């Protein structure tokens with residue numbers, strides 16, 4: 001009898017516990033918008049014009065951020081060195097409300113931009129991978145009990161097109177439609193590709209330091225990758241030896257710049273003539289700056305079509321992941337002039353991810 005009582009009370013405790021859990025989750029669920037409302041909000045964000053979605057966002061003033069019927073004051077939150085928009089919300093008594101993220105953490109997503117979206121009589125938040133608010137990642141909703149839930153995630157498909165500064169538009173379109181570039185009969189010279197030429201494992205003295213195999217530091221925060229490319233980069237009829245360099249800085253959200261420098265005729269140091277200046281100019285590299293390039297993670301490579309050698313400056317991977325990495329240009333040098341052959345633009349198509 002006694003053991004039955006014990007079992008009975010254990011069962012009762014479990015029952016009470018499960019009832020408690022159920023009531024919590026039931027009240028939580030009832031605090032969320034209906035499935036219909038969620039679908040409408042998610043589809044609205046996905047289909048919104050990229051350039052106008054910001055017009056729907058609230059950045060200052062008062063808004064009922066937690067959908068409990070009382071407005072909170074929007075404060076622009078602390079902005080770290082990594083930038084981006086973060087907000088705090090002050091309630092009527094002057095205290096910042098504390099919001100609990102349900103089933104996710106900030107580190108689950110890389111987001112640098114956020115918009116507060118009043119829609120359909122409710123208040124949502126749209127989270128973007130970039131400050132320019134072009135690549136939405138997910139939509140959240142804050143319940144009256146200050147629980148922030150993810151309602152849906154987005155996926156972004158990027159299509160490239162030939163943009164206006166391009167000097168040779170039909171040629172550029174042919175490059176896009178014949179991706180990858182090899183299929184139009186070009187010869188890639190870059191060491192990133194097959195047949196890569198590793199930098200010779202001989203010590204080359206430059207300004208009192210030594211260049212050798214990979215990872216030799218040659219300037220502040222700049223390293224050799226160990227790759228070299230023999231290419232007539234300025235199209236003057238003589239082959240030049242370019243060394244691939246990487247600038248890597250941890251300051252702010254970090255900076256990565258990949259570029260080439262050119263060795264002098266004796267190959268015992270970098271060229272310091274106009275040739276070096278030209279190479280920096282076609283790559284948009286300024287070695288006088290704290291960050292020599294645009295910190296956008298792009299990669300340069302050289303290729304040849306017919307008799308001309310071109311520089312491709314492009315995002316890495318299959319597609320840009322945010323506005324910052326939307327880079328794809330093709331240029332060449334002739335008689336000391338940089339020709340901006342192709343500049344590609346990017347169109348983003350956002351869809352709601354299926355659950």
Ligand SMILES: [Ca+2]
Nearest residue numbers: 064066068070
């Ligand atoms: Ca409120």
Ligand SMILES: [Ca+2]
Nearest residue numbers: 232234236238
């Ligand atoms: Ca040359």
